[in-house]
Amino acid sequence: MPGWFIGSENIIKERGLWPENGLRYACEKTCFENETNLSCCCRKVLFYQPDFVVQKPAIQEFIEARGHLCDFYPKYHCELNFIEMYWGAGKLGYRKTPKTSNMADMRANVIDCLDNVPLLQIKRFSNRARRYIHAYIEGLDGPQAAWANRRYHGHRTLPPEMVRAAKEAIKSILE
Incomplete structure (x- = not known):
């Protein structure tokens, strides 16, 4: 069904990246600190896929589709905003x-x-x-x-x- 999320596991299987022993959905917060293991969980595998890397947030696409510039400032930096x-x-x-x-x-x-x-x-x-x-x-x-x-x-x-x-x-x- 177009527009419906098919699930992380199915996306990874479609790309031929699903290991035989499977993957858990997500690791602890320390998962992204370990750059050597890029396939420890579904989130990390998808996070490093080229089309996911270049995907803009939905709010940014919405703003730019209407001809405006979208500029995100770093969070909690009052001197920059x-x-x-x-x-x-x-x-x-x-x-x-x-x-x-x-x-x-x-x-x-x-x-x-x-x-x-x-x-x-x-x-x-x-x-x-x-x-x-x-x-x-x-x-x-x-x-x-x-x-x-x-x-x-x-x-x-x-x-x-x-x-x-x-x-x-x-x-x-x-x-």
Whole structure:
């Protein structure tokens, strides 16, 4: 039946990769740490198949099919995602609003607080995130990227001399 999942075992058998003694469905979390054994479980066998490797997530295909760019940020890196900074500014504003017990009032307060973050500040958050991303691309580590970001606010990327200065500044501090 088109569109129905036929199961990992059947997919592996169709490809001629199913061993005689069989495979378990999944191993423990440490399974992917062992790169020498690529066929310890169904998940790992499928994970390393070429067509599974290049498959984009469904949400990414959905977004790109409608003509938009899909850009995923690393999880839990608020300095790389300006939306986290924007949300933080909105939460700061929400903390200053009077407490209410009515859910409709709370929703209205959240929307008002997010709307009250100035566009200029949102653009600055975006530029800060771009500078952090650029710093990491240039090979700076966390403290070096933070130092360079505090020192340089002018543009979306850090100038080459600032990248060199950040590396030298952190080295001198550590020595």
